[in-house]
Amino acid sequence: MSDLSWLFNRGTLTFLAGGLGVTLELAAISIVLSFIAGVILALARLSPIRPLSIVATIYIEGMRALPVLLVIFFSFFALPRIIGVKLEPFTAGVIAMSAFTAALVAEIVRAGVLAVPKGLIEAAESQGLSAGQIVRIVTLPIAIRQMMPALVAQFVTLLKDTSLTAVIGILELTRRGQIVFAQPPFQPIPVFALIALIYFAANFGLAQAGRRLEARTL
Amino acid sequence: MDWSVLRENAGLLGAGLLVTLEVSALALVLALALGVVVATLRVAPSAALRRIGTAYVEFLRNIPLLVQLFFLYFGLPSIGIRLDAFVCGVLALGVYSSAFVAEAIRSGIAGVPKGQLEAGLSSGMRYATAMRLIVLPQAITKTIPPLGNTTLNLIKNSSLVSTVSVLDILGTANLIGARTFEYVPMFVGAAICYLILTLPTAFFVNVLERRYAR
Numbered sequence: 335m336s337d338l339s340w341l342f343n344r345g346t347l348t349f350l351a352g353g354l355g356v357t358l359e360l361a362a363i364s365i366v367l368s369f370i371a372g373v374i375l376a377l378a379r380l381s382p383i384r385p386l387s388i389v390a391t392i393y394i395e396g397m398r399a400l401p402v403l404l405v406i407f408f409s410f411f412a413l414p415r416i417i418g419v420k421l422e423p424f425t426a427g428v429i430a431m432s433a434f435t436a437a438l439v440a441e442i443v444r445a446g447v448l449a450v451p452k453g454l455i456e457a458a459e460s461q462g463l464s465a466g467q468i469v470r471i472v473t474l475p476i477a478i479r480q481m482m483p484a485l486v487a488q489f490v491t492l493l494k495d496t497s498l499t500a501v502i503g504i505l506e507l508t509r510r511g512q513i514v515f516a517q518p519p520f521q522p523i524p525v526f527a528l529i530a531l532i533y534f535a536a537n538f539g540l541a542q543a544g545r546r547l548e549a550r551t552l
Numbered sequence: 553m554d555w556s557v558l559r560e561n562a563g564l565l566g567a568g569l570l571v572t573l574e575v576s577a578l579a580l581v582l583a584l585a586l587g588v589v590v591a592t593l594r595v596a597p598s599a600a601l602r603r604i605g606t607a608y609v610e611f612l613r614n615i616p617l618l619v620q621l622f623f624l625y626f627g628l629p630s631i632g633i634r635l636d637a638f639v640c641g642v643l644a645l646g647v648y649s650s651a652f653v654a655e656a657i658r659s660g661i662a663g664v665p666k667g668q669l670e671a672g673l674s675s676g677m678r679y680a681t682a683m684r685l686i687v688l689p690q691a692i693t694k695t696i697p698p699l700g701n702t703t704l705n706l707i708k709n710s711s712l713v714s715t716v717s718v719l720d721i722l723g724t725a726n727l728i729g730a731r732t733f734e735y736v737p738m739f740v741g742a743a744i745c746y747l748i749l750t751l752p753t754a755f756f757v758n759v760l761e762r763r764y765a766r
Contacts, residue, residue, distance in 0.1 A: 342612070351670035399750040400743055404722055408743075411735040490614070497616035501715055508619055515626065522627040530615045530623070537614040 335408025341524050346514060353510035354389055356534055358361050361493045367432035368492070369485075379444055383401060390440070397437035402499050406430040411503040426497035437493050442488060446481035447473065479548075486544030497533070507532060557734040558741045565738075568724035569745045575641050575710045575720060576749075580703060583645025587653025594658045605654070612651035617712055620644045625716045638729075639666035641713030642763060645706060652702040661687060693764040700757030707749050721745045 340346070376391035397405070409430035414420050450473050452490070460529045500509035511529040515522040558565075593605030612620070621644040628635060634642070664687050672682030714723030725742035729735040 396747070399708075399747050399754065401708040401722065402713045403714070404725075404739065404742055404746065407722070407726060408735075408739045411729060412739045413644060415736055494614070494616040497618045498712070500618065508616065508622070511619075512622070512626075520630070522625070522630055526619060526623040527625050530619055533616055533619065534611070534614045 338520075338524055340512070340519055341528065350507065350510055350514065350528070350532070353505060353507035354536070355466050356424075356504065357493070357496050357506040358536070360424065360431065360496045360499065360504070361489075363428050364431035364435060364492055364496070365489050366436035367428065368439050369448045371436035373434060374470070375436055375440035376443035377446065378445060379440065394437045394440050397434055397442070400434075402430070403501070405434045407496055409433070421468060423499070423502045425504060425505045427496070427504050431492060431496060431499070434495075435488065438488050439485065442476070442481050442484045445484070446477035446527065449480045450476045475525055482544065482548040486548070488539060490540055493537055493540055553736050554732075554734055555737045557728065557732050558737040561738070562741075564724050564728065564743050565745060568719055568721040568742075569748070570708070571638075571718065571723075572710050572720040572745070572749065574643065575638070575713055575718070576707045578642045579649060579710065582642065582707055583649035583653050583702070583706065586647065587657060589652060590654035591657035592663065592683070594654060595661050598679065609651045609654055612648055613655075617644060617648045617709055618715065619658065620648055621712055621716060628759045631735035637713070637716040639668035639717050640716060641710070641718050645713070647724055649706045649709070651701060652705070653699065656695045656698035656702055657691065659698065660691035660693075663742050664690045696764050697757070697761045700753075700760065704750055704753055707745070707753065711746075 362419065375390050375394060378386050379394060381387050385464065404507060410423060410426040413426065413429070413474075439451060449475075454472055454476070455468055458472045463471065497508040500512065503509070507529055511525050515525040590605050590608050591602045596602055596605070596607070603759050607703060621640060624644050625637065628640075635722065663739040668686050668690065669682055672686045673679065675686070710720060711722040713720050714726060719727065725738040729738040732738075
């Protein structure tokens with residue numbers, strides 16, 4: 335255990351850093367996609383058009399009741415058989431993480447929108463603001479402020495959950511860690527300790543960035 | 553797609569459901585026990601104890617469960633501790649979830665007005681007695697919604713034990729899927745199994761939440 339030069343050398347560290355890059359890339363793309371899809375789902379659920387609202391509700395509640403690992407496996411092994419196109423592991427990972435997180439984002443967005451007091455919107459209306467102005471000046475700023483802490487927590491969860499895509503062969507951080515400890519001198523503990531620290535730092539950084547963003551929107 | 557594979561393997565999937573239930577129940581007991589201890593550390597009067605509690609929660613919450621599970625399953629044998637995959641799964645899931653349980657309880661305790669504890673102390677109770685008789689009973693009702701969510705997440709997260717070859721719902725579906733190439737029916741069957749577990753739990757949590765949200 336004393337000599338860790340097999341782990342702390344340029345080649346191995348570059349290999350692991352590349353894994354962190356894949357992890358962050360996967361998380362970043364999924365955050366953007368799940369946010370867009372989540373907002374659309376939330377608006378659909380809040381919509382007065384019944385069929386639209388019902389479909390969105392079923393999607394959201396169904397997705398929330400399933401393990402994300404099942405969604406990842408489904409996306410990689412089953413989805414290609416339904417759509418008839420083979421998916422690269424990375425693509426399947428992005429689809430799974432985005433489709434899953436969108437349902438959770440949708441609930442956060444919905445709660446944020448519902449938290450805007452009706453009186454404020456009525457007041458804005460009575461002052462002669464247009465519908466677009468009301469959304470932009472009144473509803474959104476209040477809703478976003480309400481949503482930020484929950485959204486950041488959700489994206490930290492997403493970043494952690496990207497580790498699950500190791501099981502479909504994406505060469506992200508966890509998978510690369512497995513590859514490193516499967517080689518001589520076959521010592522998993524230092525590898526996992528290092529990887530755990532990297533995840534910790536990444537999540538901590540994401541949470542901090544979220545807090546700073548929160549402070550600015552307030 | 554051949555859906556008969558689902559009917560033929562319904563028994564195996566059912567056995568997987570029992571394994572998922574077993575892993576979840578054992579991990580939940582562990583998570584509750586550890587979580588209560590850590591939550592009391594988090595609100596302890598001593599700053600050093602509070603710091604230990606905070607470190608425990610932040611450390612476990614910010615490291616992926618899969619990494620923690622792999623640490624137990626692949627890491628411990630290298631220092632001579634060989635645990636069964638099922639035991640590793642229960643331990644990893646229980647310890648990971650205990651951080652969330654601790655946070656739920658801590659926020660519940662923080663929601664009890666300070667005057668309650670002070671009143672207990674000023675009438676001659678010791679800290680532990682005042683906590684046990686006055687603060688904790690009030691905190692429990694406030695912790696029910698977050699604890700319910702933690703339980704739901706725990707059931708869903710139990711699917712990770714399939715990655716260390718435990719044949720829970722997902723492990724079984726995956727195994728049969730790989731053998732028959734009928735992934736679609738098997739994963740749909742697995743999804744139904746998880747819904748059977750999570751939807752009633754979610755419903756039960758909602759009922760409790762409504763009853764105690766007064």
